[in-house]
Amino acid sequence: MDLQSIKEPTFLKGFSNKDLEDLAKDIREFLIENLSVTGGHLGPNLGVVELTLVLHQLFESPKDKFLWDVGHQAYVHKILTGRADQFDQLRQYKGLCGFPKRSESKHDVWETGHSSTSLSAAMGMALARDIKGGSNSVIPVIGDGALTGGMALEALNHIGHEQTDVIVVLNDNEMSIAPNVGALHSMLGRMRTAGKYQKAKDELEMLIKKIPAFGGRLAATAERVKDSLKYLLVSGMFFEEMGFTYLGPVDGHDLEDLKKNMNYAKKTKGPVLVHVITKKGKGYAPAENDAKGTWHGLGPYKIESGEVVKKPGPPSYSGVFAETLKRIARQDERIVAITAAMPGGTGLDKFAKEFPDRMFDVGIAEQHATTMSAGLATQGMKPVFAVYSTFLQRGYDQLVHDVCRQNLNVFFAIDRAGLVGADGETHQGVFDISYLRHLPNMKILNPKDENELQHMIYTATCHDDGPIAVRYPRGGGYGIKMDEDLKQIPLGEWDVLKQGSDFTILTFGTMIPVAMEAAEELGKRGIHVEVVNARSIKPLDQDKLVDLAENQRPILTLEETALLGGFGSAVLEFFHENHYHSVVIERMGIPDRYIEHGSVPELLEEIGLTSQNVAAQVEQIIPRKRKRA
Numbered sequence: 001m002d003l004q005s006i007k008e009p010t011f012l013k014g015f016s017n018k019d020l021e022d023l024a025k026d027i028r029e030f031l032i033e034n035l036s037v038t039g040g041h042l043g044p045n046l047g048v049v050e051l052t053l054v055l056h057q058l059f060e061s062p063k064d065k066f067l068w069d070v071g072h073q074a075y076v077h078k079i080l081t082g083r084a085d086q087f088d089q090l091r092q093y094k095g096l097c098g099f100p101k102r103s104e105s106k107h108d109v110w111e112t113g114h115s116s117t118s119l120s121a122a123m124g125m126a127l128a129r130d131i132k133g134g135s136n137s138v139i140p141v142i143g144d145g146a147l148t149g150g151m152a153l154e155a156l157n158h159i160g161h162e163q164t165d166v167i168v169v170l171n172d173n174e175m176s177i178a179p180n181v182g183a184l185h186s187m188l189g190r191m192r193t194a195g196k197y198q199k200a201k202d203e204l205e206m207l208i209k210k211i212p213a214f215g216g217r218l219a220a221t222a223e224r225v226k227d228s229l230k231y232l233l234v235s236g237m238f239f240e241e242m243g244f245t246y247l248g249p250v251d252g253h254d255l256e257d258l259k260k261n262m263n264y265a266k267k268t269k270g271p272v273l274v275h276v277i278t279k280k281g282k283g284y285a286p287a288e289n290d291a292k293g294t295w296h297g298l299g300p301y302k303i304e305s306g307e308v309v310k311k312p313g314p315p316s317y318s319g320v321f322a323e324t325l326k327r328i329a330r331q332d333e334r335i336v337a338i339t340a341a342m343p344g345g346t347g348l349d350k351f352a353k354e355f356p357d358r359m360f361d362v363g364i365a366e367q368h369a370t371t372m373s374a375g376l377a378t379q380g381m382k383p384v385f386a387v388y389s390t391f392l393q394r395g396y397d398q399l400v401h402d403v404c405r406q407n408l409n410v411f412f413a414i415d416r417a418g419l420v421g422a423d424g425e426t427h428q429g430v431f432d433i434s435y436l437r438h439l440p441n442m443k444i445l446n447p448k449d450e451n452e453l454q455h456m457i458y459t460a461t462c463h464d465d466g467p468i469a470v471r472y473p474r475g476g477g478y479g480i481k482m483d484e485d486l487k488q489i490p491l492g493e494w495d496v497l498k499q500g501s502d503f504t505i506l507t508f509g510t511m512i513p514v515a516m517e518a519a520e521e522l523g524k525r526g527i528h529v530e531v532v533n534a535r536s537i538k539p540l541d542q543d544k545l546v547d548l549a550e551n552q553r554p555i556l557t558l559e560e561t562a563l564l565g566g567f568g569s570a571v572l573e574f575f576h577e578n579h580y581h582s583v584v585i586e587r588m589g590i591p592d593r594y595i596e597h598g599s600v601p602e603l604l605e606e607i608g609l610t611s612q613n614v615a616a617q618v619e620q621i622i623p624r625k626r627k628r629a
């Protein structure tokens, strides 16, 4: 079938199972072909082809509302809702978003990217429906990994309590990005193997109906038998106990089984949970046999061999973090590493190979990870929570209430700090300075390159005066020589990279090359610019700032982070609090809006964080300075 001819999913109503099987084949081929060029989340989407087809055949989107948890598995949904022709631009600048996007389609009723939000949003939509007297179905599709996220359990608890009509589809493929973890995962495993509780329950009810009732006694006995059958067949019927009708396990690649159970769910009053068993990567051997999570989300690959097209380059910041932490942990037994379901992305899978008893993957549970780290610190351990900047947002109150307020020695290794590119607005790591800087006791460091990173990691593990965060970007460093010996980087001390008597740029991390290039260009125009590596975000280098103010030096702060509450704000606050009201200072950074997907260079260009713009900004400021002089 020509997938690009699809405009709306209504065509599915007339499809037989054979038609659906043929279409599933076409969709898989389309995904494998297209993503071999663009990259993307291939494994999750290959696993939900039949499920998505059945949902769109049996229900009527957007009247019936599909919510895709995390949303990385919504490509099939996007194909069936008229967007196949945009897949050549998947996750590219101004192209198709890799997650549901309400501005893209009326069928994308809920935007995701961060895990475990679908059940709460679904409950909100269902309550609104009930208040307005509607009758549509609300169907969140949540993975077994996303179910380990605390807010999913909060929502289950509330939905079960209210007995609201919600059809939760649990897409259980036993994988998070890496193999899934946790007691819930083990319980689901028991459910997967427990066989057809539903079938047995139906047959028992049929039997009861056939025997003329001897008063209520038989029915009551039968009810007890049914309940004991329930416990017998499916250990811990967690969902039933939570007030849901549990249907499953359902073969998520068997159209008939899917249809039977989804139709049953449609007719069932109250909350229903359909436990669907799928295979992540289904239909493409390299992705099906993916034990590590390589095919969860990846760049371009060679279809025939399954070989991922690796761009040669310097070691990743995540790799330098992991290697340095291993080196330190060999000498320092206090070190315990924690990840929230991102062992591969953070590099902690490498740490765990050498220290299996000192690395904990808590599942998608950043709140728990943060407070567990605080608990570890109270006992003299040195917890290192490696977490993406954007995902640490989940642990904000735990940062405030448990870690910083008690001034506990937790080291936050903040990966993917700054723009991440293709994952777009839900994943840009641009808010962590704003959400950390105002917390008393928190310290924040940002290296200029991979060599300074290793020293900052060492500094953070030695720091024993409360919480400390070291933030570093996604991807590779510069391939520079790494110092043999590790040393501590003094907090509150900046590093002058380039002298200059006319102007000062205060910057850090990924913006340093941009500043240096601008300074070089300005030098040719007779403007001598000092470039400072402001690598200690908190505390600031107050001596340097006083010196700049006392000498009336015009300043530009430059950061790949949100301007509001960012590094530049900190410098402004310092001058204001110390009554330096005549300093000429401008800030450049991420403006007050969400930055969508695209390559990082394209996004920097769009925002104006380029050496040309920096030079132009400096030239605009200089005359103001002269006027004031």
Ligand SMILES: Cc1ncc(C[n+]2csc(CCOP(=O)(O)OP(=O)(O)O)c2C)c(N)n1
Pocket (backbone or CB within 6 Å): 044, 047, 070, 072, 073, 113, 114, 115, 142, 143, 144, 145, 146, 147, 171, 173, 175, 176, 177, 280, 296, 340, 341, 342, 364, 391, 394
């Ligand atoms: C709050 C949060 N933490 C971490 C992630 C990173 N992440 C993206 S997908 C994923 C695994 C999701 O597993 P599951 O829900 O089972 O979906 P599957 O990929 O198996 O279909 C994780 C941990 C995230 N998106 N959001």
Ligand SMILES: CC(=O)[C@@H](O)[C@H](O)COP(=O)(O)O
Pocket (backbone or CB within 6 Å): 070, 072, 113, 177, 296, 297, 345, 416, 420, 423, 474
């Ligand atoms: C969907 C999701 O949240 C993760 O798969 C994320 O896309 C991983 O990001 P990296 O590719 O930067 O590890």
Ligand SMILES: [Mg+2]
Pocket (backbone or CB within 6 Å): 143, 144, 145, 146, 171, 172, 173, 174, 175, 176, 180
């Ligand atoms: Mg999964």
